[in-house]
Amino acid sequence: MTDAPRTAEQFIEDQQQKWERDKALGRLIKMKDVGREGWQFWRREAWTFQIQHDYRVKVLVIERIEFDHFDGARAYDWDGLPGAIEYRLGYYTLGGYRSGMGRWLWGQYSPMIPKQDFDELLARARAEGTLLD
Numbered sequence: 001m002t003d004a005p006r007t008a009e010q011f012i013e014d015q016q017q018k019w020e021r022d023k024a025l026g027r028l029i030k031m032k033d034v035g036r037e038g039w040q041f042w043r044r045e046a047w048t049f050q051i052q053h054d055y056r057v058k059v060l061v062i063e064r065i066e067f068d069h070f071d072g073a074r075a076y077d078w079d080g081l082p083g084a085i086e087y088r089l090g091y092y093t094l095g096g097y098r099s100g101m102g103r104w105l106w107g108q109y110s111p112m113i114p115k116q117d118f119d120e121l122l123a124r125a126r127a128e129g130t131l132l133d
Contacts, residue, residue: 004102008051008056008059012051015059015104019044023043026043028042028068029044033070035074035075036075037072037073037075038071038073040080042065042068043068048062050121058107060121062089063090063130064085064130064132065086065088066083068082087131089111090107092105
């Protein structure tokens with residue numbers, strides 16, 4: 001017998017705690033360079049989650065991330081300096097097949113967000129201080 005998957009609310013609560021711990025420990029996000037021979041390292045500074053109103057197995061997120069450093073070879077020149085701030089939009093969704101069944105997984109494609117949810121996500125991110133003025 002398998003356990004029921006966590007609800008979106010439970011997933012958000014768990015993810016909030018994990019990211020708070022990671023931030024307190026100074027853990028960085030490692031992203032592969034487009035040329036596949038180098039790595040960018042970013043610090044997650046703030047984030048805002050929201051459940052999509054009409055698809056409750058999708059959790060939208062906006063993150064404020066700060067560039068820390070680069071290791072390896074870059075495919076293209078980039079003048080990113082430590083401290084440069086960017087925003088990342090993404091989503092998690094509840095897996096529906098194979099090894100991902102019933103697990104919350106990072107979305108691998110560009111997020112598609114209904115207007116209502118996008119407006120609410122941006123308003124919430126501003127109110128929570130994720131988006132800077």
